[in-house]
Structures are given as structure tokens and as C-alpha cells.
Amino acid sequence: MSETIQSKENRMKQALYDSWHRQVNYLRISVTDHCNLNCIYCSASTMLPLKHEDILSYEEIETLVRVAAEMGINKVRLTGGEPLMRPHFTTLVRMIAGIDGIDDISLTTNGILLSRYAEELKEAGLKRVNISLDTLKPDRFKRITGHDRLKDVLAGIESADRVGLKPIKINMVPLENINDDEVIDFARKTIDEGWNVRYIEFMPIGTPNGDISGMVTTGQIKERIQSLGELVSYTGLEGNGPARYYQFPGAKGTIGFITPITEHFCHTCNRLRVTSDGNLRPCLLAREEVNVKDALRSGAGKDELKEIIQKAVNIKRQQHNLDGRLAPDADDRPMCQIGG
Numbered sequence: 001m002s003e004t005i006q007s008k009e010n011r012m013k014q015a016l017y018d019s020w021h022r023q024v025n026y027l028r029i030s031v032t033d034h035c036n037l038n039c040i041y042c043s044a045s046t047m048l049p050l051k052h053e054d055i056l057s058y059e060e061i062e063t064l065v066r067v068a069a070e071m072g073i074n075k076v077r078l079t080g081g082e083p084l085m086r087p088h089f090t091t092l093v094r095m096i097a098g099i100d101g102i103d104d105i106s107l108t109t110n111g112i113l114l115s116r117y118a119e120e121l122k123e124a125g126l127k128r129v130n131i132s133l134d135t136l137k138p139d140r141f142k143r144i145t146g147h148d149r150l151k152d153v154l155a156g157i158e159s160a161d162r163v164g165l166k167p168i169k170i171n172m173v174p175l176e177n178i179n180d181d182e183v184i185d186f187a188r189k190t191i192d193e194g195w196n197v198r199y200i201e202f203m204p205i206g207t208p209n210g211d212i213s214g215m216v217t218t219g220q221i222k223e224r225i226q227s228l229g230e231l232v233s234y235t236g237l238e239g240n241g242p243a244r245y246y247q248f249p250g251a252k253g254t255i256g257f258i259t260p261i262t263e264h265f266c267h268t269c270n271r272l273r274v275t276s277d278g279n280l281r282p283c284l285l286a287r288e289e290v291n292v293k294d295a296l297r298s299g300a301g302k303d304e305l306k307e308i309i310q311k312a313v314n315i316k317r318q319q320h321n322l323d324g325r326l327a328p329d330a331d332d333r334p335m336c337q338i339g340g
């Protein structure tokens with residue numbers, strides 16, 4: 001048996017478990033807190049950006065992923081901030097794609113720069129993209145994001161499709177009296193154009209006192225789109241996430257619901273986050289973090305890094321503590337640093 005096959009087998013025996021017997025195999029990395037949009041509900045716009053020396057370098061991210069892969073992580077999502085804003089981002093994708101044990105690299109992006117980079121990202125080893133889009137109306141896009149760039153996002157979606165960064169998932173956060181009247185337009189896209197649309201409940205991240213006023217529940221969305229037909233459960237969409245998928249009869253695309261507020265999915269949680277400034281964050285909606293940047297910068301060896309990763313996994317809570325409309329455990333850390 002060749003050494004490569006042997007080492008692959010050894011690696012496959014590795015698995016990372018938290019204290020609640022959940023297997024953690026998925027790393028979500030915020031590669032920058034910078035963003036080229038200022039979405040009204042996202043905290044990026046109100047924060048002072050981190051300095052370049054405060055965020056993890058590509059080499060530090062690579063080291064971390066390499067060690068995590070030895071422990072059983074096999075999927076990586078790159079997010080931010082806007083990941084495509086970070087110079088030479090394709091280089092990072094290539095570095096991660098070269099790590100033994102990582103078999104799925106995906107990207108969450110607002111799509112604005114995607115048509116420029118789609119081809120080289122695919123070639124570098126990126127498998128698929130999630131694209132955030134909250135409205136199909138140009139004037140509203142400008143109002144929500146502060147920029148007149150809807151056309152660029154739509155071009156980004158087309159490019160991703162053309163080069164095969166699939167499945168493409170379109171993430172929409174419906175907000176009361178802002179874009180909730182468009183949930184049906186997005187649903188129609190699953191029928192007419194084969195889009196995979198996911199509605200995400202607004203979460204209290206970086207909002208004062210965990211305020212989620214304006215959040216539209218999945219139940220409300222289902223009511224609004226039911227006139228298009230009966231939703232049938234669908235299981236064929238590749239991914240690592242908590243979405244529940246459905247299809248309208250005859251549709252090529254799918255409808256997904258992500259329900260962190262009305263029906264949390266913590267029992268299925270398989271992820272560990274890396275903040276852009278180098279902390280391991282076991283839960284998006286809880287403030288605990290374990291610093292890994294200092295260890296990476298002081299030349300820590302594999303064993304020390306493994307201990308830090310295991311420590312972060314050990315403190316994953318059984319579930320987040322969101323309670324009705326208050327989030328006692330949410331903190332002021334903005335989404336762009338944690339990685340949305």
C-alpha cells in the first residue's frame with residue numbers, strides 16, 4: 001500500500017467531536033472584515049475596519065486548515081466581510097485546495113466581483129458559491145446596500161453558472177417593509193430560472209440588545225409563497241448547512257429555509273468558525289472564542305494548534321440561547337468579522 005493511501009486512511013480515521021457528540025468537520029473562515037457594500041442590517045458599515053496586520057495572513061490560514069484537516073475537518077467555506085475584496089484571494093483558494101483531506105471549498109459572496117474572478121476561482125479549486133441577494137429591484141438594491149450594483153451581482157451569478165461553481169445558492173434575508181414583498185419574486189425564480197433560493201431569518205448579530213425587530217419568520221414566508229403551489233421536500237442539494245429544501249412542482253430550482261430563530265438546528269451543528277482577526281468561534285450566536293492567532297504567530301507546533309482547536313470544539317454550547325426576541329448571548333462582534 002502506497003504511503004499516500006496509508007496517510008489518507010489514517011486521516012479518514014480522525015474525527016473531531018464536541019462535548020455533545022456532534023462531529024465537527026466544517027470550518028467557516030472570515031478572510032476579511034472589509035466589504036464593498038453597506039447593507040442596512042449588516043454591521044460592517046458601522047465598524048472601524050481591522051488593520052491588515054490584525055487579520056490572519058494566507059499562510060496562517062493555510063497552517064490552521066492543514067492542522068484542522070488532520071483532525072477531521074474536510075470542508076471549508078470562505079466568507080467575510082466580502083472575501084473577493086481581499087487581494088489575491090484566488091491564491092488562498094489554491095493553497096487550501098492543495099491541503100490533503102479538504103474535499104470541499106465553497107465561498108459566500110455578495111457577487112459583485114464574481115464575474116471578474118469566477119473562472120480563476122474554479123480553476124484554483126473552488127467548488128461552489130453562495131451569493132447574497134436581498135432584492136431584484138435596482139433602486140431598492142441601492143437603498144439596502146448603499147451601492148447601485150445589482151447588475152454586477154446578476155452578472156456574477158451568470159458567471160458562476162457558466163464556469164460551473166455549482167450548486168449556486170442565492171441567500172435572501174427578508175425584512176419587514178424593506179424587501180419582504182419580494183419573497184414571491186425570488187420563489188418564482190426557482191421555477192422560471194432554476195435558482196436555488198434560501199430564505200434566512202434575520203439574526204441579532206451586532207444589534208443593540210439582540211433586537212430582531214423586522215425579522216420575517218419562515219412561517220410567514222411559506223404563507224406568502226404558497227400561491228405558487230405545494231412545496232415538496234427535496235434532498236438532492238449538496239451542502240453542509242442547516243437549510244431545509246423544498247421544490248415547487250415542475251421547478252428546476254429549490255427553495256431553502258434557514259430558521260435560526262423559529263426552529264434552531266443546533267443539534268446538527270457541524271461547524272467551527274474562524275474570525276478574521278484569528279479567533280476560533282464555536283457558535284455564531286454565542287460570544288465564546290479561543291484565540292489562535294497568537295499561537296500561529298509565535299510558531300506553535302501542530303500539537304499545540306490541535307489542542308487549541310480541540311479546546312474551541314469542546315466549548316461549543318449544546319444550543320444557542322436566543323430566547324424570543326432577546327439574545328442574551330449575542331454580542332457586539334459584527335457579522336463581517338465572525339463570517340456570515
Ligand code: SAM
Pocket residue numbers: 035041042043079080081082083108109110111130131132133171172173200201202203204205335336339340
Ligand atoms: N459579503 C459576503 C456576502 O454578502 O455573502 C459574505 C459575508 S455576509 C455577512 C454573509 C451573509 O450574512 C449575507 O447573506 C448577509 O445577508 C447575511 N447576514 C448579515 N447580517 C445578518 C443578520 N443579522 N442575520 C441574518 N443574516 C445576516
